[in-house]
Amino acid sequence: MSSFAGRMKEYSNISLDRFDRENIHARAYFLSHCHKDHMKGLKGPLLKRKLQSSRTVRLYCSFVTKELLLSNPKYSFWEDYIVPLELESPTQISLVDEASGEKEDIVVTLLPAGHCPGSVMFLFEGGQGNVLYTGDFRLAIGDASRIEYLHSGSRVKEIQSVYVDSTFYDPRFYQIPSRDVCLNGILELVRNWICQSPYHVVWLNCKAAYGYEYLFTNLGEEFKTQIHINNLAMFKKMPEILNYVTTENKTQIHACRHPKDEEFLQGNRLPCGSTASDGTPLQIISIKPSTMWFGERSKKTNVIINVFHVYLSLLFNFIYLLNQMCRNQLDPEAFIYKPLGVLKRTRMEQSFCGEAHMTQMHLSMHFNKTSVIQQTEYTCESVTEDKLLSHNYLDCTESNDEEEGNEEEEEEVGKGDMSIIMEEIKLEEKKDQINSHDPPKWEDFYTSSLLTDSQLSQSQSGCSSSTRLSGSQTPELFSEETDEETSVSSEGQQSLSSSLSNHMSQNQNSPVSDTVILQPGQSNLIFTETEVHQDMMDLPDSQTSSDFDIPCTPESKIPGSQELRELYKKLASGEDVLSVNLYILPTSPLLQKSH
């Protein structure tokens, strides 16, 4: 959950993702995406009154975010006060103090964030320097390098401050799968379920308002079906989503909601109440997509299909490594970024800017390279015969956001993440791949195999001897099982899902399930990250410069280990590092503890 207070140091007269308290008096509002925890105060009567009395204050967001916001009647009063902006179109905004007439100009650029439809990061450029507010984001390897407005010529643009979510600023989240792996895992899971009979149905337990559309479109495409959801209104102008969702409940894949849907599932009913026409009981599998893995809240969660987390602790490397990246390593021709949720519009609304506040500006464009990441996990509660007989359903939790599609890239970024950072490190480690224009693939690091019960207990104890990290939620690395399979190939996926399927169909009377886990196939990466992380947290004497082996940009320099330790120390104490202020929004309990 975002706990950002809404204001940035450099441009304190604008508010972002917070609209309560003092934020009401901002000269401009910015909404990064349409999730409730970023909309605090947005439907308050105080704000409503402010809008009516002000001639200049407006809410700036993407077109898609505007569409999603206004699809909820509670926010319809915003209609005349929203100024939607095109992605990657620097726009000048005048921030006017209505009492004094004092004016400050600022240029804002919306950068696709890949978190949910319409989600953006805001790049502000003005008298107080360049500032990046990331909101929640999830980018894939190569995505950041394609963000031309973060670059200037062959270098990363000078950015004074970055305001970034710290949700995954925690050593327990350090493994990130590719979107492909996540999606394939779910596709196989669903395939192996719904192919068994027309009475085998899937319920996607989607908590957040948006962010699962990528999952819907891929499932719909793969199984030539539509996903049942409660309401289509918000997608009415987004045909690429609309094609794959329906309010007809005669489908095998559901993402419908009901206030008591958990109870419904317990009673072997879908939230929409759909049943087989001939009265045959449905066999329901419940899949819970989310950004996080929810541990073993239920003791019965004894099949872990996959547990992946984002390791975000190398925050400041985001900027540092951006500065290290040479932009000539990727082929600009290959860059295609296509966020999901593109509005179908009949006319250009850009001229809507009104008030003479905004002017389209032209900045130089460049290409550059970067990183990627994503997290995922899914745990799956296995069924005992008893459970199956009494409930006819199977509960799975998977965590990874199946959101924004990025057609050609593999890896992804976690939300609010640092994922980027981690991926930067991966890129460095895998520089040969980078140099050959191929981003590193998750499969290079992970393989799949079955864990024995003893391994399960070891992995779930949260203590890995190989990483020396305690409390990790990531299933740990068991190198003895690498055998011939070093990557999660399609066959690996097949075997994974086959294992699961067999488990489902054949082991139902087993009182104790085994555990299926996608494991790292090569642990050196993890080790390296762990060491770096420990440098940061514990400041040991170990050598760290190996993390920066990649050839750097000509004018930049590689920090020595002592320098790095100082940087880590400064970062840990909240001091500014390098030339960039990194404002870590205090979501992480780790950070909250330290302050």
Add this chain to the structure above:
DNA sequence: GCGATCAGCT
């Protein structure tokens, strides 16, 4: 009766 805050739950 509404909003804000908090505890609890998933």
Add this chain to the structure above:
DNA sequence: CACAGCTGATCGC
């Protein structure tokens, strides 16, 4: 614990 919420109780206006 964390996601991104939702519900329900309590308190103040």
